[in-house]
Amino acid sequence: MKNFFQRFPDALIRIGAVFLLFISAVLLVRFIIPSSLKNEKEHVDATIERETSRPVRYAGSDVCADCHEEYRLKKEGYHRNLSCETCHGTAKEHSENPTEIKPVLPKKREACALCHTYNPSRPTGFPQINPVVHNPLKPCITCHNPHDPKPPRVPQECQACHAEIARTKAVSPHVQLECTTCHVVPQQHKITPREVKASIPAERSFCGKCHSKDSANKETPKIDLSVHGEKYLCWQCHYPHMPEVE
Amino acid sequence: MKRRKFIEKSLTLLAQASVLGGIFRNANAEPKDYDASKHYYGMGIQINKCIGCGKCVEACKEENNVPKEPFFFRTWVERYVIKKDNSVVVQNIDSRIERSLEVFAEKDTLRSFFVPKLCNQCENPPCVQVCPVGATFKTADGVILVDANRCIGCRYCIQACPYGARYLNPETGTADKCTFCYHRITKGLLPACVEVCPTQARIFGDVKSNASPLARFRRMNKLHVLKPSLNTEPKVAYADLDGEVR
Amino acid sequence: MNPVTQGLYESLKQVTGYIYPNEIEVHWGILVVVYPYLTGLVAGAFILASLVKVFNVKELQPVYRLSLLTALAFIIIAPLPLLLHLGHPERSYEIFLTPNFTSAMAMFGFVYAWYLMVVLLLEIWFTYRRDIIIWSQGEKSVMRWIHKTISLFSTDTSEKSVEFDKKAVKAITIIGIPSAFLLHGYVGFIFGSIKANPWWSSVLMPIVFLFSAIVSGIALVILLYMILTPLRGEKIVSACLDKMASYLFYAVIVDFSLELLDFIHRLYESEESIKILSELVLNKLFISLGIIQVMLGMLLPLGIMICIKLFRFNEELRKLLYFVSVILIQLGIFATRWNVVIGGQMFSKSFRGLTAYKMELTGFEGFFMTLVLLILPFIVLSVLIKILPPWDRSVEQSLGEKIA
Numbered sequence: 001m002k003n004f005f006q007r008f009p010d011a012l013i014r015i016g017a018v019f020l021l022f023i024s025a026v027l028l029v030r031f032i033i034p035s036s037l038k039n040e041k042e043h044v045d046a047t048i049e050r051e052t053s054r055p056v057r058y059a060g061s062d063v064c065a066d067c068h069e070e071y072r073l074k075k076e077g078y079h080r081n082l083s084c085e086t087c088h089g090t091a092k093e094h095s096e097n098p099t100e101i102k103p104v105l106p107k108k109r110e111a112c113a114l115c116h117t118y119n120p121s122r123p124t125g126f127p128q129i130n131p132v133v134h135n136p137l138k139p140c141i142t143c144h145n146p147h148d149p150k151p152p153r154v155p156q157e158c159q160a161c162h163a164e165i166a167r168t169k170a171v172s173p174h175v176q177l178e179c180t181t182c183h184v185v186p187q188q189h190k191i192t193p194r195e196v197k198a199s200i201p202a203e204r205s206f207c208g209k210c211h212s213k214d215s216a217n218k219e220t221p222k223i224d225l226s227v228h229g230e231k232y233l234c235w236q237c238h239y240p241h242m243p244e245v246e
Numbered sequence: 247m248k249r250r251k252f253i254e255k256s257l258t259l260l261a262q263a264s265v266l267g268g269i270f271r272n273a274n275a276e277p278k279d280y281d282a283s284k285h286y287y288g289m290g291i292q293i294n295k296c297i298g299c300g301k302c303v304e305a306c307k308e309e310n311n312v313p314k315e316p317f318f319f320r321t322w323v324e325r326y327v328i329k330k331d332n333s334v335v336v337q338n339i340d341s342r343i344e345r346s347l348e349v350f351a352e353k354d355t356l357r358s359f360f361v362p363k364l365c366n367q368c369e370n371p372p373c374v375q376v377c378p379v380g381a382t383f384k385t386a387d388g389v390i391l392v393d394a395n396r397c398i399g400c401r402y403c404i405q406a407c408p409y410g411a412r413y414l415n416p417e418t419g420t421a422d423k424c425t426f427c428y429h430r431i432t433k434g435l436l437p438a439c440v441e442v443c444p445t446q447a448r449i450f451g452d453v454k455s456n457a458s459p460l461a462r463f464r465r466m467n468k469l470h471v472l473k474p475s476l477n478t479e480p481k482v483a484y485a486d487l488d489g490e491v492r
Numbered sequence: 493m494n495p496v497t498q499g500l501y502e503s504l505k506q507v508t509g510y511i512y513p514n515e516i517e518v519h520w521g522i523l524v525v526v527y528p529y530l531t532g533l534v535a536g537a538f539i540l541a542s543l544v545k546v547f548n549v550k551e552l553q554p555v556y557r558l559s560l561l562t563a564l565a566f567i568i569i570a571p572l573p574l575l576l577h578l579g580h581p582e583r584s585y586e587i588f589l590t591p592n593f594t595s596a597m598a599m600f601g602f603v604y605a606w607y608l609m610v611v612l613l614l615e616i617w618f619t620y621r622r623d624i625i626i627w628s629q630g631e632k633s634v635m636r637w638i639h640k641t642i643s644l645f646s647t648d649t650s651e652k653s654v655e656f657d658k659k660a661v662k663a664i665t666i667i668g669i670p671s672a673f674l675l676h677g678y679v680g681f682i683f684g685s686i687k688a689n690p691w692w693s694s695v696l697m698p699i700v701f702l703f704s705a706i707v708s709g710i711a712l713v714i715l716l717y718m719i720l721t722p723l724r725g726e727k728i729v730s731a732c733l734d735k736m737a738s739y740l741f742y743a744v745i746v747d748f749s750l751e752l753l754d755f756i757h758r759l760y761e762s763e764e765s766i767k768i769l770s771e772l773v774l775n776k777l778f779i780s781l782g783i784i785q786v787m788l789g790m791l792l793p794l795g796i797m798i799c800i801k802l803f804r805f806n807e808e809l810r811k812l813l814y815f816v817s818v819i820l821i822q823l824g825i826f827a828t829r830w831n832v833v834i835g836g837q838m839f840s841k842s843f844r845g846l847t848a849y850k851m852e853l854t855g856f857e858g859f860f861m862t863l864v865l866l867i868l869p870f871i872v873l874s875v876l877i878k879i880l881p882p883w884d885r886s887v888e889q890s891l892g893e894k895i896a
Contacts, residue, residue, distance in 0.1 A: 037259075
């Protein structure tokens with residue numbers, strides 16, 4: 001045995017001993033460590049367990065239907081796609097303890113203004129008002145039942161839902177034109193706008209009524225319909241609500 | 247004899263209490279019949295429907311206990327205004343903060359819209375790839391979760407996410423992000439943001455299901471994902487996504 | 493609300509353009525700048541040492557042991573900034589226990605342990621072994637026991653054992669060179685592999701990191717040699733100094749070429765991120781990159797060294813110029829790390845906006861902590877020099893005589 005070790009340099013043997021010591025320490029530690037610290041599947045399962053045990057705060061609309069009439073009313077109106085909790089906030093705790101914990105009851109104008117204040121980035125067709133001029137002193141719910149928010153009168157102005165277009169047109173050369181000058185708007189469009197749509201002019205001669213060379217209108221810019229952009233409908237180049245040239 | 251009886255009784259009581267406690271502890275946990283391998287979740291977002299109200303942001307913070315300061319978001323909404331001179335202005339929308347949005351003249355604007363953003367729950371997630379301790383992982387039903395007990399807070403995953411979806415939770419010192427409200431979807435509920443969206447701009451569903459709002463969304467729209475060139479294979483798809491969105 | 497979150501309200505005011513809301517917090521701060529700087533010095537000092545043993549550059553013999561000790565001092569302190577930066581440093585053992593092998597950062601534990609134990613400690617032990625035994629025989633109490641323990645209670649000072657020591661050192665150095673490359677290269681890979689960040693994502697990143705590490709390491713050893721030698725009352729050996737400066741010169745040329753290549757390549761390809769990155773460099777990084785990293789940290793020292801090569805300056809002037817150059821280079825390389833780490837977080841991944849980094853004065857991520865972390869390795873080095881004196885007067889004298 002001694003001969004065996006004597007064949008190696010002294011330094012190497014000592015380093016080797018330290019190395020072996022280190023390796024055995026590492027192995028020992030690895031075996032002592034409980035599997036809960038090492039096992040990947042245990043960690044994943046524990047995390048999933050923890051995540052799925054989090055408390056639910058929003059109950060979901062169907063839960064409200066069990067006790068509240070308004071749910072049935074809301075189902076037919078313009079707010080049918082809104083969750084009750086969209087306006088009333090978290091309701092899970094209320095559903096478990098209805099008498100002592102109440103959800104938010106938004107009655108101030110700010111609550112409705114959050115969605116319905118005019119913002120040009122909102123999609124066209126979404127009803128928007130200017131809260132500063134639209135009945136500024138009254139709570140919105142005075143005239144609009146939040147669970148069936150029909151406006152008290154059918155809107156006369158297209159601006160109620162097409163505010164961005166109306167404002168664009170208001171600073172354009174077409175400011176004096178009514179929306180109905182170019183669009184045929186059935187009355188039903190104001191009640192079920194997605195089912196019944198307004199029309200748009202389908203022929204060049206329509207714009208030609210004011211803009212062709214032989215038009216009776218004295219104030220409009222004139223073009224020769226037979227040559228000017230003859231393959232296209234007028235609004236394929238000129239935005240009718242802000243009809244800029246070139 | 248008395249002492250032995252006392253110890254016996256208290257041990258039995260302890261055993262019974264722990265059994266009962268175990269039952270109640272699991273009351274909120276994943277229902278025992280939930281099989282993660284039978285589901286695969288995805289989300290769809292319809293840009294043309296988002297009105298930028300920010301209720302989804304608020305609901306997410308409520309449901310998931312996200313710190314209320316404006317530096318930590320699991321989901322957020324961006325507002326894009328593309329002007330006629332091709333310049334683009336982007337802002338963050340937050341329903342709780344005083345809206346001091348810049349007002350843009352309508353006649354200078356070419357296109358304007360809102361884009362909700364959240365963790366894309368990528369199929370090929372760079373965040374999972376770079377976590378040094380494996381604290382973030384993908385579940386069998388396609389959701390990326392963070393093990394807050396193992397995360398060491400190195401922030402590598404936050405750097406690796408191309409979408410800015412992750413943040414460091416200042417209370418736990420660990421990385422955090424949208425989990426598709428895992429604790430809700432495993433019980434058949436919708437994520438909080440989807441629940442409160444007033445216009446159904448967010449659609450959530452099971453990709454494995456053939457008849458669902460998500461199935462229709464995937465059939466009827468030309469779909470886009472964010473930053474496709476990075477090959478993260480996001481599971482959140484956008485309909486009508488503008489090319490200016492990053 | 494904790495002070496970090498409070499400070500973010502201030503940062504919000506500094507945002508120009510648009511950033512994702514979660515990006516307002518700069519996640520990797522000054523501590524993550526200090527770490528690559530320290531490991532870079534480790535790798536660089538070791539490479540200098542390896543020139544002696546593997547490439548037989550005899551002129552560098554006087555600084556051989558000093559380089560090794562420098563590398564050891566810096567690698568001991570290197571994990572500190574990382575630990576201080578973690579959200580949960582008490583869980584850092586997880587990197588050893590359950591590393592995620594797809595993560596470059598998980599390599600840290602193993603590469604660091606390998607380099608420290610198998611390369612540095614072993615090489616230092618074999619280099620010093622015979623000397624420690626001899627010293628321990630002539631000393632008293634504490635020092636005697638320290639040396640006896642370090643020598644692992646060996647008493648073999650025979651010719652044969654010294655022969656073996658030399659062979660072992662050579663073998664370890666040969667393994668050590670790629671290990672040093674790995675030690676600092678993986679840090680470059682941590683940044684270079686992030687496809688989400690176009691400032692970082694680059695094939696060249698590990699290479700650039702490595703060469704700037706070599707530059708800073710050689711510069712540091714030159715600096716230490718120029719300061720410590722007069723302190724000992726000895727004369728600086730010109731041959732050694734000039735040789736180190738030569739290698740520094742070559743390293744700076746390579747480093748500069750690589751960074752220039754990266755720059756030209758980015759401008760030429762002109763990918764989507766070029767606009768925001770140009771804005772970043774011209775606005776936020778103008779001073780730290782344009783002035784400190786490039787002008788002062790690279791071009792000026794390069795110019796000085798070219799002049800030294802072209803014109804034969806006398807020894808005193810050369811020493812002054814070297815001293816100035818290596819200090820500038822240290823500043824430049826620190827600025828390089830800053831520009832990579834902090835610079836990469838100053839622009840938004842939306843490519844539409846820029847933000848700002850405000851370094852605290854106090855606290856873990858503060859200026860004072862940074863100073864402490866940068867000074868600590870020198871304190872460790874002074875302890876190491878006390879226990880393992882790296883000077884060999886006979887070698888220095890013989891080299892000095894050769895030139896004279």
